[in-house]
Amino acid sequence: MAISKNNIYRLLGYTTPFDKNHSFVSSWALPPVVHGGLRVLLGLYAFTAIIYSYIWFSGNIDIYHLHDVDEPSYTTVIGSSAIGRSFSYFTYLSYYGQGFYFLVTAVHTFFYAKTGTSWLHDARFPPSLQVLHSLYYSMVTCFPILVTLTFWCTMYVGPWYTVTFDAWANISVHAMNTFMALLEITLPTTDPLPWTHLPVLMVILSLYLGLAYLTRVTGGFWVYEWLDPELGKWKVVVHVVAYSVAIVVIFGVVRHAIWTRNWLLSRARRGVDGENAEKIMGMADSSRSSRTLVVAELEAQIPSDGLWVPPKHHTAPRVAQRVDL
Numbered sequence: 001m002a003i004s005k006n007n008i009y010r011l012l013g014y015t016t017p018f019d020k021n022h023s024f025v026s027s028w029a030l031p032p033v034v035h036g037g038l039r040v041l042l043g044l045y046a047f048t049a050i051i052y053s054y055i056w057f058s059g060n061i062d063i064y065h066l067h068d069v070d071e072p073s074y075t076t077v078i079g080s081s082a083i084g085r086s087f088s089y090f091t092y093l094s095y096y097g098q099g100f101y102f103l104v105t106a107v108h109t110f111f112y113a114k115t116g117t118s119w120l121h122d123a124r125f126p127p128s129l130q131v132l133h134s135l136y137y138s139m140v141t142c143f144p145i146l147v148t149l150t151f152w153c154t155m156y157v158g159p160w161y162t163v164t165f166d167a168w169a170n171i172s173v174h175a176m177n178t179f180m181a182l183l184e185i186t187l188p189t190t191d192p193l194p195w196t197h198l199p200v201l202m203v204i205l206s207l208y209l210g211l212a213y214l215t216r217v218t219g220g221f222w223v224y225e226w227l228d229p230e231l232g233k234w235k236v237v238v239h240v241v242a243y244s245v246a247i248v249v250i251f252g253v254v255r256h257a258i259w260t261r262n263w264l265l266s267r268a269r270r271g272v273d274g275e276n277a278e279k280i281m282g283m284a285d286s287s288r289s290s291r292t293l294v295v296a297e298l299e300a301q302i303p304s305d306g307l308w309v310p311p312k313h314h315t316a317p318r319v320a321q322r323v324d325l
């Protein structure tokens with residue numbers, strides 16, 4: 001039986017209407033305009049870091065000391081050639097992805113702030129692009145964390161950088177990337193990542209592995225030293241398995257973090273609604289008590305001979321007439 005594209009969309013978490021609560025462009029903590037402005041700043045920062053790095057590399061030579069698991073430290077000399085080579089590094093590819101994501105989603109957020117909806121949620125917007133946006137969100141919240149953990153846990157070797165640019169550049173692409181991802185995890189009102197996105201992320205990592213070997217053939221260099229089978233084929237296998245396990249764990253943690261965020265927000269809303277309900281009920285009870293008291297006072301003022309006597313205290317002027325029965 002043929003699988004229709006609509007079934008594939010639903011498998012990837014697509015619903016009709018798409019994102020009916022506008023969770024991709026709304027925030028529980030920030031007004032839409034501020035949220036959109038923050039996303040613009042993050043996107044501009046990412047591209048500023050990339051462009052300034054290219055300018056620096058075009059006129060300077062940097063020396064980086066790195067290492068790998070069970071391998072001695074090695075030295076990498078980076079100059080103008082790093083500009084072209086950057087498109088072979090997963091770090092820069094994922095950083096480009098973050099920059100574009102924040103700028104694109106900022107546009108949607110600003111339209112949501114102005115009109116209450118966005119192009120992303122327009123019925124005329126292709127479902128394929130809506131699904132890709134959802135996948136895009138999963139990528140920019142998971143891949144940066146993988147990059148950060150890989151660099152600081154397996155590649156970085158001290159001492160700390162003596163050149164200010166080196167310190168700033170590495171913090172930007174190996175630390176700020178995760179900070180940006182954490183903001184996207186905590187600030188929006190998105191639903192937990194669909195489990196069906198995980199295989200897609202693993203396929204992307206597999207495709208990158210092919211790109212790394214293609215770079216070796218066309219560019220003559222190894223993007224990462226552990227890719228060299230001459231250092232041990234088993235090391236290549238171990239690294240591939242380790243990164244696969246890492247992305248599964250990261251995906252699960254991010255998914256649970258988003259679920260926890262929504263759970264806490266739901267409890268907070270129920271608490272606020274409960275307090276409001278108690279206030280309303282209290283006001284209603286107070287109103288009923290006041291009416292009961294007034295009636296009781298009126299009844300107490302009716303004499304036994306059947307004559308009606310107006311109350312001594314009242315809040316509004318009344319016209320009363322004595323009636324002899």
